Amino acid sequence: MNDEAHDTETGTESWQNFANCLGVDPDLFFPERGASTKEAKQVCQGCVVREECLEYALANGEKFGIWGGLSERERRRIRRQRALARAAQQSRTA
Secondary structure (H helix, E strand, O other): OOOOOOEEEOOOEHHHHHOOOOOOOOHHOOOOOOOHHHHHHHHOOOOOHHHHHHHHHOOOOOOOOEEOOOOOOHHHHHHHHHHHHHHHHHHHHO
């Protein structure tokens, strides 16, 4: 879901070129508040780059839409869990 489909520095294709959502109406992945996300998540199911998509959204703080098969609420939960795990790790090593 990003225009950077080709990495000009390495000459490699980006993960976006292999996404199931390539060519699908982007509006499907950005439903109105309260609307179903089921169809978008179905597109994500079985996608070979689902993990890359999710990590991209997490790393870039995507606040809207379905990325890697997860909603913003679901991604927020992951960010919170990772932050707690980092804090616990830091307290053990301190």
